[in-house]
Amino acid sequence: MGILEIIGTICMAIGCVFALTGSIGVLRMPDFYSRLHPAGKSDTLAQAMIIMGLVFFVGQQILDVMLSEGEGHGDQYVALGNILLKLILLSALLFLTAPTSTHAISKAARLDRFTQIPVEEDPGASTIGQIPVAGDVHEPMAEGPKPDVFDHQDPDEPQGQEKGER
Secondary structure, three states: OOHHHHHHHHHHHHHHHHHHHHHHHHHHOOOHHHHHHHHHHHHHHHHHHHHHHHHHHHHHHHHHHHHOOOOOOHHHHHHHHHHHHHHHHHHHHHHHHHHHHHHHHHHHHHHOOOOOOOEOOEOOOOOHHHOOOOOOOOOOOOOOOOOOOOOOOOOOOOOOOOOOOO
């Protein structure tokens, strides 16, 4: 077992501990929005640590191939490079989607009219029409003069055409 595998094992163990503490945090928090915090934060860090541990494992395998005698290891380099690229792309995808999905879940719960989750400064308002937005006008617009679309003499004439324009 190489030094990179030992470091990778430690990173993966730390990632598992973070995942476990995030799961316990979800169970221990009192309300929905408080539960989103440990779920959203710890899962991203836990997944990052686990993927970093896997990257160290791949690094150890690359090092072992480099130190082995003989030639013709090109296929092994390509395979290990593919694994490394997939791990990097997976971590980028996780770092982009985890916060976005947490935000989408919290916004959907906030706007759901059946959830009725009380929010500070938003007592009981849980539908889009009830949520106060800065700059909203709470009085109806003044009724002004409406344009007279049918301002012509012939009721059978198509709209938008004046007499003589055909």
